[in-house]
Amino acid sequence: MAARKPIYVTQPELPPLEEFLPYLRKIWDAKILTNGGPFHQMFEAALCEHLGVKHISLFTNATIALVTALQSLRITGEVITTPYSFVATAHSLMWNGIKPVFVDVDPVTLNMNAALIEAAITPQTTAIMPIHCYGTPCDVEAIQRVADNYNLKIIYDAAHAFGVRRGEGGAMRSVLNHGDLSVLSFHATKVFNTFEGGAIICPDAKTKQRIDHLKNFGFVNETTVVATGINGKMSEFNAALGLVQLKHVDNAIARRGAIEARYRALLRDVPGLRMLQRSADVTPNHSYFPVLLGRDYALGRDGLYQRLREEGVMARRYFHPLISDFPMYRSLPSADPTGLPVAREAADQVLCLPIYPALEEADVDRIAAVVRSGAVLRSAAVPSSSPDLAMAV
Ligand code: T4K
Numbered sequence: 001m002a003a004r005k006p007i008y009v010t011q012p013e014l015p016p017l018e019e020f021l022p023y024l025r026k027i028w029d030a031k032i033l034t035n036g037g038p039f040h041q042m043f044e045a046a047l048c049e050h051l052g053v054k055h056i057s058l059f060t061n062a063t064i065a066l067v068t069a070l071q072s073l074r075i076t077g078e079v080i081t082t083p084y085s086f087v088a089t090a091h092s093l094m095w096n097g098i099k100p101v102f103v104d105v106d107p108v109t110l111n112m113n114a115a116l117i118e119a120a121i122t123p124q125t126t127a128i129m130p131i132h133c134y135g136t137p138c139d140v141e142a143i144q145r146v147a148d149n150y151n152l153k154i155i156y157d158a159a160h161a162f163g164v165r166r167g168e169g170g171a172m173r174s175v176l177n178h179g180d181l182s183v184l185s186f187h188a189t190k191v192f193n194t195f196e197g198g199a200i201i202c203p204d205a206k207t208k209q210r211i212d213h214l215k216n217f218g219f220v221n222e223t224t225v226v227a228t229g230i231n232g233k234m235s236e237f238n239a240a241l242g243l244v245q246l247k248h249v250d251n252a253i254a255r256r257g258a259i260e261a262r263y264r265a266l267l268r269d270v271p272g273l274r275m276l277q278r279s280a281d282v283t284p285n286h287s288y289f290p291v292l293l294g295r296d297y298a299l300g301r302d303g304l305y306q307r308l309r310e311e312g313v314m315a316r317r318y319f320h321p322l323i324s325d326f327p328m329y330r331s332l333p334s335a336d337p338t339g340l341p342v343a344r345e346a347a348d349q350v351l352c353l354p355i356y357p358a359l360e361e362a363d364v365d366r367i368a369a370v371v372r373s374g375a376v377l378r379s380a381a382v383p384s385s386s387p388d389l390a391m392a393v
Contacts, residue, residue: 023240039239058234062185062198066092077124083324114142131157154179167281255357256286266368272297299374
């Protein structure tokens with residue numbers, strides 16, 4: 001298996017170049033490169049339609065979008081969030097001078113445990129910032145109930161949740177419609193990419209207008225600046241690419257689904273290995289394929305991480321360390337590890353296996369065989385045949 005091309009945790013999906021070239025030609029001809037040009041407007045409209053949401057404001061990336069989302073709702077004081085995420089979630093609070101308050105996650109979904117929010121509320125609390133981790137929807141109803149009771153805003157970090165839907169009132173609806181705002185990432189490593197990019201989803205035109213002002217330095221017109229805005233605008237290049245990418249994203253997600261099913265079948269009976277459950281009421285986007293390697297897994301999580309690397313497979317420990325372990329957070333009272341046992345265990349056990357549309361079945365089989373081999377002592381043989389794929393879920 002040595003000397004093969006490395007397999008990374010993900011590989012960006014790109015359209016055929018010839019499909020994109022006519023868009024580039026238009027940009028070259030019009031010389032409108034940014035500041036809300038025609039592709040920007042078309043892409044916002046196309047995304048609203050595709051995702052089933054009312055209003056979208058495009059951004060240069062999700063981190064600036066998170067920072068701006070908090071500004072747009074004038075969030076201050078303390079915000080309740082999760083330590084089990086990418087650092088950008090909590091960093092967006094710090095960039096606004098807001099104190100993150102970490103609560104533990106649910107052991108089944110690894111999303112913020114809604115039952116723990118109430119106890120973390122203080123007179124300074126103004127909002128809740130959960131994430132739909134790996135694209136698994138949060139307990140949105142329970143979080144909304146707490147927010148309503150205490151008059152708090154909800155900003156979902158939905159960086160992983162492009163295209164995720166859940167059953168509501170007999171129909172499948174976008175998870176992005178929950179809370180006050182949701183933030184998507186279109187980074188290269190995401191299910192849907194525009195190289196770099198992001199967006200805020202909001203329910204009404206007035207909020208979108210404020211967000212649009214904030215991402216353009218606060219300008220309303222040539223001479224009026226209404227807020228200390230930032231430059232968060234998506235360029236015409238990224239927006240045009242997004243329009244082309246939209247044509248292919250359903251196929252890409254379907255291909256991811258097939259890979260996930262194959263992994264699930266191949267790994268279903270590995271001692272000490274847990275896969276996250278899928279709810280029948282959710283249309284997933286298969287953005288990540290995390291496995292949790294518990295005490296019964298012979299090689300241990302870090303042993304497997306290393307063994308995969310030796311085989312040229314760059315699996316990643318998303319999310320280890322916890323955000324609350326990083327130096328700028330660890331002195332916060334809520335970062336105390338004793339208050340975050342579930343998140344800590346997940347961070348110690350998680351490994352995200354490669355998943356992307358171009359990943360070949362033979363490579364999935366090979367990766368799964370390495371994972372299976374780690375469940376037994378080194379002297380035992382790596383199984384050469386695959387278990388019955390007919391059991392795929
Ligand atoms: N909230 C959440 C919950 C997030 O997960 C993220 C981002 C954000 C907010 C912020 O969104 P953005 O501001 O980025 O829009 C990556 C991504 O950089 C980051 O966007 C993502 N989450 C995070 C989970 O993963 P790294 O440091 O692990 O990326 P990197 O460069 O190691 O990439 C992973 C692998 O992907 C590489 O080994 C190879 C492959 N790759 C990567 C890039 C960038 C490619 O094949 N091509 C590429 O262009 O953070």
